[in-house]
Amino acid sequence: ATTLGASAAASGRYFGTAVAAYKLSDSTYSGILNREFNSITPENEMKWDATEPQQNQFSFGSADQIVARARSIGAKVRGHALAWHQQQPGWTSSLSGTALRNAMLNHVTQVATHYKGQIDSWDVVNEAFEDGGSGARRDSNLQRTGNDWIEAAFRAARAADPAAKLCYNDYNTDGQNAKSNAVYAMVQDFKARGVPIDCVGFQSHFNAQSPLPSDYQANLQRFANLGVDVQITELDIEGSGTAQANSYAAAVRACLAVTRCNGITVWGIRDSDSWRASGTPLLFDNSGNKKAAYNSVLDVL
Numbered sequence: 001a002t003t004l005g006a007s008a009a010a011s012g013r014y015f016g017t018a019v020a021a022y023k024l025s026d027s028t029y030s031g032i033l034n035r036e037f038n039s040i041t042p043e044n045e046m047k048w049d050a051t052e053p054q055q056n057q058f059s060f061g062s063a064d065q066i067v068a069r070a071r072s073i074g075a076k077v078r079g080h081a082l083a084w085h086q087q088q089p090g091w092t093s094s095l096s097g098t099a100l101r102n103a104m105l106n107h108v109t110q111v112a113t114h115y116k117g118q119i120d121s122w123d124v125v126n127e128a129f130e131d132g133g134s135g136a137r138r139d140s141n142l143q144r145t146g147n148d149w150i151e152a153a154f155r156a157a158r159a160a161d162p163a164a165k166l167c168y169n170d171y172n173t174d175g176q177n178a179k180s181n182a183v184y185a186m187v188q189d190f191k192a193r194g195v196p197i198d199c200v201g202f203q204s205h206f207n208a209q210s211p212l213p214s215d216y217q218a219n220l221q222r223f224a225n226l227g228v229d230v231q232i233t234e235l236d237i238e239g240s241g242t243a244q245a246n247s248y249a250a251a252v253r254a255c256l257a258v259t260r261c262n263g264i265t266v267w268g269i270r271d272s273d274s275w276r277a278s279g280t281p282l283l284f285d286n287s288g289n290k291k292a293a294y295n296s297v298l299d300v301l
């Protein structure tokens with residue numbers, strides 16, 4: 001096939017991108033989106049601050065625009081993210097304990113209900129583990145409501161939209177390390193106790209300091225072996241030219257080698273769309289031309 005989405009579909013996978021609603025009117029951006037991708041993750045529009053700016057007053061306009069575009073081009077939607085310590089609305093900072101727990105659960109329920117039937121996979125909880133060697137939960141306002149906040153969020157999401165696949169998503173968990181070991185133990189525990197979890201997302205933001213790990217495929221595989229799908233959810237790789245192209249090819253190959261790795265999402269379309277402050281981490285240049293990295297990904301798919 002001649003596009004990322006169609007090539008991924010040939011092996012039953014999707015190839016997606018993060019999308020910003022305000023860029024949908026940019027014809028270069030939209031042209032690439034409509035042509036190449038068969039999954040969309042709203043880059044910011046489904047986050048807590050965007051969807052519930054005042055408590056119990058929901059605002060779905062920008063996210064709805066993205067979902068409408070996905071429907072019109074036949075793309076899946078990865079919902080991102082129901083519960084996260086970042087990009088929370090200001091009003092959460094005056095809440096704690098049961099009040100915050102109930103606000104979080106209400107948020108999960110209302111947002112998952114609004115999009116019921118339209119989401120392929122939800123990132124139910126994002127980035128709940130600490131970096132480094134501790135393997136601990138990240139200290140956050142949500143964590144301080146009790147260690148069971150993650151499973152409570154997953155149960156609320158399942159009740160609201162039983163058809164959506166429910167994912168845990170994180171970064172620096174791409175290789176085998178103390179952080180990914182801790183996530184692994186959580187998933188194993190959820191599976192053993194019947195807490196609803198269907199997938200694990202590996203953000204996969206790579207650069208010189210944190211390159212594609214040599215045990216990426218092995219790590220994806222060990223999670224898949226727990227009985228969940230695995231997905232590359234926010235892929236971007238700093239660099240340029242052949243080196244960057246080779247890293248992208250290796251990342252895609254790792255996913256293709258894991259039967260339950262069912263989708264890859266890059267975190268933006270053109271280099272200029274990247275959340276990174278500088279650099280050229282994506283598959284299209286600022287003008288929307290295909291880079292070497294694009295060609296290597298298409299080759300491997």
Ligand code: XIL
Binds near residue numbers: 044203275
């Ligand atoms: C980023 C967006 O790309 C930026 O536009 C925003 O300012 C901050 O968040 N991990 C995640 C994503 O799960 O939601 C983040 O997205 C990037 C890191």
